[in-house]
Amino acid sequence: MNLQTNPIMSITDAIAEVKDLHLYYGDSEALRGITMSIPKKKVTALIGPSGCGKSTFLRCFNRMNDLIESIRIEGTITIDGQDINDNSVDVIELRRRVGMVFQKWNPFPKSIYENVIYGLRIAGVKDKNMLDETVEKSLRRAALWDEMKDRLHESAMGISGGQMQRLCIARAIAVSPEIILMDEPCSALDPRSTSRIEELIRELQGDYTIIIVTHNMQQAARVSDFTAYFYLGELIEFGLTKLVFTSPVCKETEDYITGRFG
Amino acid sequence: MKKFLLRGEPFVWATGLTLSIIITMTCLLLYVVVANGIAVFWPQKLVQIVLNDGRIALGEITQEENDNNNVPRLQLKIGNRELNGLDFTWVSEKDIRSRSYPEELYAIERQENGNFYGSLAEVHSPEITVIEGQSALAEALAKARLQAESLLMDKKQLAQKISSLNLALGKVEQKLVGYRHQHTDEQDNRIKTLVDSEANLKTRFKELVADGQKNTEQLSAYYGVFKTGDGKQSAVRLADIVRLYQPNKMNVSAKIFHYAGKLVELFIADPRESNTEGGLFPAIFGTVMLVLLMSLLSFPLGVITGIYLREYAHQGILVKIVRIAVNNLAGIPSIVYGIFGLGFFIYGIGGMLDQFFFPESLPSPTFGTGGILWASLTLGLLTVPVVIVATEEALGSIPPSIREGSLALGATRFQTLTRLLLPMASPGIMTGFILAMARAAGEVAPLMITGVVKLAPSLPIDGQFPFFHLNRKFMHLGFHIYDIGFQSPNVEAAKPMVYVTTLLLILIVLSLCSVAIHLRNKMRKRYAIADV
Numbered sequence: 001m002n003l004q005t006n007p008i009m010s011i012t013d014a015i016a017e018v019k020d021l022h023l024y025y026g027d028s029e030a031l032r033g034i035t036m037s038i039p040k041k042k043v044t045a046l047i048g049p050s051g052c053g054k055s056t057f058l059r060c061f062n063r064m065n066d067l068i069e070s071i072r073i074e075g076t077i078t079i080d081g082q083d084i085n086d087n088s089v090d091v092i093e094l095r096r097r098v099g100m101v102f103q104k105w106n107p108f109p110k111s112i113y114e115n116v117i118y119g120l121r122i123a124g125v126k127d128k129n130m131l132d133e134t135v136e137k138s139l140r141r142a143a144l145w146d147e148m149k150d151r152l153h154e155s156a157m158g159i160s161g162g163q164m165q166r167l168c169i170a171r172a173i174a175v176s177p178e179i180i181l182m183d184e185p186c187s188a189l190d191p192r193s194t195s196r197i198e199e200l201i202r203e204l205q206g207d208y209t210i211i212i213v214t215h216n217m218q219q220a221a222r223v224s225d226f227t228a229y230f231y232l233g234e235l236i237e238f239g240l241t242k243l244v245f246t247s248p249v250c251k252e253t254e255d256y257i258t259g260r261f262g
Numbered sequence: 263m264k265k266f267l268l269r270g271e272p273f274v275w276a277t278g279l280t281l282s283i284i285i286t287m288t289c290l291l292l293y294v295v296v297a298n299g300i301a302v303f304w305p306q307k308l309v310q311i312v313l314n315d316g317r318i319a320l321g322e323i324t325q326e327e328n329d330n331n332n333v334p335r336l337q338l339k340i341g342n343r344e345l346n347g348l349d350f351t352w353v354s355e356k357d358i359r360s361r362s363y364p365e366e367l368y369a370i371e372r373q374e375n376g377n378f379y380g381s382l383a384e385v386h387s388p389e390i391t392v393i394e395g396q397s398a399l400a401e402a403l404a405k406a407r408l409q410a411e412s413l414l415m416d417k418k419q420l421a422q423k424i425s426s427l428n429l430a431l432g433k434v435e436q437k438l439v440g441y442r443h444q445h446t447d448e449q450d451n452r453i454k455t456l457v458d459s460e461a462n463l464k465t466r467f468k469e470l471v472a473d474g475q476k477n478t479e480q481l482s483a484y485y486g487v488f489k490t491g492d493g494k495q496s497a498v499r500l501a502d503i504v505r506l507y508q509p510n511k512m513n514v515s516a517k518i519f520h521y522a523g524k525l526v527e528l529f530i531a532d533p534r535e536s537n538t539e540g541g542l543f544p545a546i547f548g549t550v551m552l553v554l555l556m557s558l559l560s561f562p563l564g565v566i567t568g569i570y571l572r573e574y575a576h577q578g579i580l581v582k583i584v585r586i587a588v589n590n591l592a593g594i595p596s597i598v599y600g601i602f603g604l605g606f607f608i609y610g611i612g613g614m615l616d617q618f619f620f621p622e623s624l625p626s627p628t629f630g631t632g633g634i635l636w637a638s639l640t641l642g643l644l645t646v647p648v649v650i651v652a653t654e655e656a657l658g659s660i661p662p663s664i665r666e667g668s669l670a671l672g673a674t675r676f677q678t679l680t681r682l683l684l685p686m687a688s689p690g691i692m693t694g695f696i697l698a699m700a701r702a703a704g705e706v707a708p709l710m711i712t713g714v715v716k717l718a719p720s721l722p723i724d725g726q727f728p729f730f731h732l733n734r735k736f737m738h739l740g741f742h743i744y745d746i747g748f749q750s751p752n753v754e755a756a757k758p759m760v761y762v763t764t765l766l767l768i769l770i771v772l773s774l775c776s777v778a779i780h781l782r783n784k785m786r787k788r789y790a791i792a793d794v
Contacts, residue, residue, distance in 0.1 A: 062670060069576070092672045100670040106663035108682055109789045119671040122681065157790060168667070175671060 015040040015178065015209050016061065021075035023056060023065070030056050032233040033075070038179070043201060043210045045220035045241065048230035049256065054213045057230070058181050061211065062098040063091050079179070096123070099172035103184040105164040107156040107171075112148050115156045115167055119175035134174050142170035143200055162193025169200060173208075180204070182212040186219065198223050217257060221245050229253045292768075299765030302758040303524035305509040305517050308367045308379055310491055311338070312359045319353055320367070320379050320491030329354065339755075341369075341377035345494050349376055349755045363510045366396050368488065370498060371505040373534060376755060378498060384487035403486055403506075410484040410500045413477060417501070420474050427470065429726060431463045440622035504534070528762065537716065537746045538756040542763060547721055548714075548736035549703065549770060552638050555732075556702045559642030561695060564649025568691075571650070572657040573679060585654075592647040600708030603640030608632060608712065628733055632713030634722045635732035640712045641705060645698035652694020656687035686789045692782035696775050703771045706740035714741045716749075739767040 014037035023031035031053045038044055046054040056065065063084065065071045076083050084094055096119065107115050114121070116135045125131060135152065139145040144166050148159075156167060165185060172180055182201070186194040201210060201223045214220050220227055221241060228238040229252070237244060237253045248254045266272075306322040313319065325337035334355040341349055370378040384393045385402040387409055392402040438456050446453055484500040507520060531541025567588075575581045612629040620628040629635075660683055668678040684691075706714075715735040722734045743763050746756040 064666065064670060067666070067669070092674060095670055096672040100666075102663055102666060102670075104663050106661070106667040108664065108667065109686060118668070118673075118681075122668075122671065122673045122677045171667075171671065 013040045014038060016077060016079045018060075019076045019078075021057075021060065021073070021077060023053070023060065023074075024072045025068075026070045030233050031060075034235050036228060036235055036238050038209060038211060039226055041206055041209055042225040043205045043212060043223055044226045044228065045224035046211065046213045046228050046230060047215075047217065047220050047256070048236075050215075052230040053233040054228075054230045055183055058183055058211060058213050061179060061181055062095045062100055064100065066091065096175050097177055098179045098181060099175060099177035100181040101165070101168050101172055101183065101185050103187055105161060105168050105188070107164050107167050109155065109157055111153045112156045112159070112167065113152040116170050116174050118171060123175070138170040138174040141173050141204070142166045143196065143203075144170055160193070162189050162196060165189060165193070165197060166200065169197075169204075173204075177208065179209045179211065182210060184213050184215060187215065194219070217245075217259075229256060231256070295761060295764050295768060298758075299761035302762050303521045303528075305369070305507060305512055305520050307363055308369060308509055309338075310362050310364055310367070311336075311353060312361075313353070313357050314359050315357070318491040318493075319351060321351075322369075322379075324350070339377070341379045342490055342494075342496065343375045345490060345496055349752060365508065365511045367508060367510055369507055369509050370488070370503055371539065372498065373502045373504060376535065376539075376752075378488060378496065380488040380490045380496070382486060383489040383495060386486070387484045406484050406486075407500055407503075407506075410481060413481050413484075414501060417474070417477050417481065420470060420477060424467070424470050424474070427463060427467055431460070431467065434460050434463065436622070443622035504540075528766075533717070536750060536752075537742065538750055538752065538759050542739065542742065542766060544718055544721060545737040545739045545742045545763070546766065546770065547723075548634065548718070549739045549767070550774075551722055552634060552641065552709075552736065552738060553699055553703050553774060555634065555638035556641040556645065557695070557699060559639060560645045560649055560698055560702075563642070564646045564694070564698070565653050565691060567646070568650045568653025568657065569679065569684075572654045573675070573683070588647050588650050592651070595707075596644055596705055597707040597711075599640055599644045600711045602643070603636055603708060603712045604632075607636040607639050612636060631733075632711070632715075632735055633733040634713060634736045637709050637712040637714065637736070640708050641702045644705065644708065645702050648698040648701065649691070649694045652697070653687065653691050656690025656694075657683055659690065660686050685785070688789065689782045689786040692778055692785065696778040696782070699774055699778060700771055703767070703774065704740060706738070706744055709738055709741055714738045716741075716745050739763055739770070743767065 016038040018034050018036050018038070021031055021034040022029060034057060046058060048054050059065050060073065060077055061079075061084075065073070073085060077085065079094075079097070082089065108118060110118070113135055116138050117125075117131045120131060120134060136145060136149075139148055144163065147163065148167075156164065159167065169180075169185075186197050189197065198219060201212065204210060205223075205225070212220075212224065224241045226239065227241040227244040229236045229244065229248075229250075231252055237248060237250045239249075244253065245257060248257060306324075308320065309323055311319045319338055319340060321338040321340035323336055324339045327335060327337075329335045329352075336353045336355065338351050338353055339349055340346055340351050343349055364381070366381050368378075368380060368382060372378060382396070382399045382403060385391070385399055385406055387402075387406040389409070390402050390406060392398050434456055438453065438460065441450070441453050441456070478501075481501040482499055485497045486500065487495050487497050489495050505523075507516075512520065527541050529541065529546065530543050532544060533542065534540035571581060571585065571588075575584075608630060612627065612631065612633075615629040616624060616627050664682055664686070665678055668682050669675070673681070713735050715737065718735050718737045720731070720734060722731050722736050723729060724731070743760055746763070747753065747760040750756040
């Protein structure tokens with residue numbers, strides 16, 4: 001194990017604890033014993049070269065990997081002290097607590113309104129006032145309200161890519177999750193939309209725990225409080241973003257960040 | 263040259279050529295059907311041809327062609343089957359001395375013996391007898407027809423009474439057979455009342471039949487004597503006349519009126535003259551009902567199977583085999599489905615139903631014989647693979663990000679399916695459904711052994727309790743085409759009807775499909791996903 005922890009990394013207020021997490025796709029080991037804590041109500045960025053396992057790791061938090069049949073997981077992830085891979089955990093409930101925003105925006109072919117309250121609808125909420133309120137609150141939170149308030153009942157298919165991605169964030173917020181997972185949320189967006197999403201992430205930090213996977217070093221530096229560097233399924237370095245970017249402990253991290261490798 | 267080939271232009275031309283060949287063939291087929299079908303009801307002029315040997319031929323020109331020696335010849339529909347034995351004759355152009363179109367000629371559509379062409383010679387009724395003067399005769403004919411009207415109405419009413427009496431009698435007899443089957447005592451009150459009512463009904467029946475005979479006798483006093491081109495005379499009872507017109511006298515509006523009348527008859531009347539004349543109502547009804555019943559079975563079954571295969575089944579070797587099997591199922595000859603339907607549905611399930619629910623009428627079967635239910639179940643089996651494949655394809659073409667998005671919000675797989683996937687897949691599913699419907703509507707072979715008949719005495723839905731008679735045999739446009747086109751004793755006379763029936767079948771398939779296509783387009787618009 002060449003995991004070298006940054007001296008600052010004694011997280012006192014952690015929402016999730018990952019202990020010796022191994023993940024296998026069939027015979028190949030994609031995650032090789034990850035141990036880390038996710039600080040509460042902070043933004044944690046996961047960086048690393050393609051195929052290093054950061055997206056797979058991210059999807060462990062809401063058990064999206066369950067959808068793939070050949071996957072096997074060892075080790076534990078606890079959120080608020082509960083092992084989420086335990087049989088007693090209701091995966092539906094877990095996914096309500098751990099929202100997710102995908103690399104490719106995926107609004108449903110419904111109205112903007114229905115998109116936002118999709119999570120509530122499937123949870124069986126029928127109260128019209130509550131739904132209306134949630135829509136407004138979530139859209140405001142996602143900085144979309146002013147653009148969307150007059151066209152709530154139009155199809156979500158008619159808005160721009162950046163707006164769609166923010167709509168997906170609003171949709172995730174609407175079910176009031178504790179953690180929001182973001183899987184390269186800006187990789188398909190133009191710079192302008194990207195900066196709006198980044199702003200949004202900064203605003204959400206403090207209310208939600210955000211884990212974001214990104215390929216963009218500058219973005220990680222801009223939006224995150226903590227950064228974890230993954231390489232070949234291992235966590236190489238984890239620490240406060242400003243320390244990781246200014247004085248990385250490991251040589252590999254430094255190489256990657258400075259662009260000598262990756 | 264090499265560059266030219268590299269650019270692939272010949273390939274583009276080939277694709278265009280193939281398309282145009284297909285379009286041309288389709289258009290040609292439609293043209294033949296439409297051109298022949300649409301003019302059938304338009305009243306043709308009656309031509310009187312004097313031949314070189316002095317004989318006279320009278321009738322409608324139905325066809326012109328060259329004979330083996332390249333001499334043009336005409337085909338005439340001369341009608342008057344009871345005199346000529348044949349409806350059609352060929353006249354060589356070189357034998358014709360003169361042609362004329364006398365205005366006083368009548369064309370008569372009759373209940374029996376096909377059309378009659380000729381001029382009016384005498385009119386007889388109990389009150390009037392006119393034997394001279396074309397205008398006086400025409401007047402007298404109209405008058406006599408008016409007088410016969412009330413008798414004709416009586417005749418219709420009598421026929422209706424007799425048929426409902428027949429049904430009542432049948433029911434009583436069936437009950438009686440049922441009690442006797444259970445070995446109920448002959449002195450039992452229930453049997454006694456039944457026997458009494460049976461006797462009552464039978465007396466009533468005899469009375470009605472006697473009334474009918476009297477009515478027929480009275481009606482036979484009304485008749486016209488018509489003279490053919492070659493001077494033969496034939497008496498035509500007014501009761502036998504379905505439609506009477508003078509085509510050479512008609513102007514365009516009269517012709518349009520005639521055409522419209524024939525069209526209405528086509529849609530609402532029963533067929534006459536072993537199906538070569540009259541309407542197609544029972545066949546239209548049977549076809550539409552068959553397709554709708556078929557959809558009720560095949561649509562849910564196919565969609566549910568498709569969902570399971572795509573969404574729930576473990577995508578292993580077994581599912582692959584099932585998928586191949588389903589695809590192959592669509593390629594099995596339809597007659598094989600017919601035989602399966604006969605063996606499994608009719609003899610198997612139908613026979614079982616008969617044993618449990620209708621043992622009293624055995625050995626004559628109730629459900630153990632061909633009927634619209636079994637035919638539509640058979641067609642359902644035949645079309646279900648199309649729906650399954652379409653459902654699978656439609657579900658498969660939904661991007662996985664939509665599923666992930668829904669699941670990540672805490673939706674169950676079932677919620678994802680019903681709220682997102684099915685609506686999004688619905689246009690594709692509808693496409694499969696349209697294909698299935700079109701196939702089912704045009705299928706004839708399996709029907710021939712599962713319940714279609716040349717002439718069904720009653721419709722599968724009527725006013726008799728329990729209103730839906732799914733065990734009844736039915737008529738079908740596709741089978742109708744086969745039957746009158748190839749099984750009729752008088753194929754030439756049936757030809758116009760074959761075209762009309764074909765046209766109608768095409769129109770029905772087209773309209774069923776356009777409804778479905780309209781629905782699909784609406785859904786497609788609604789559930790289109792963003793261009794990504």
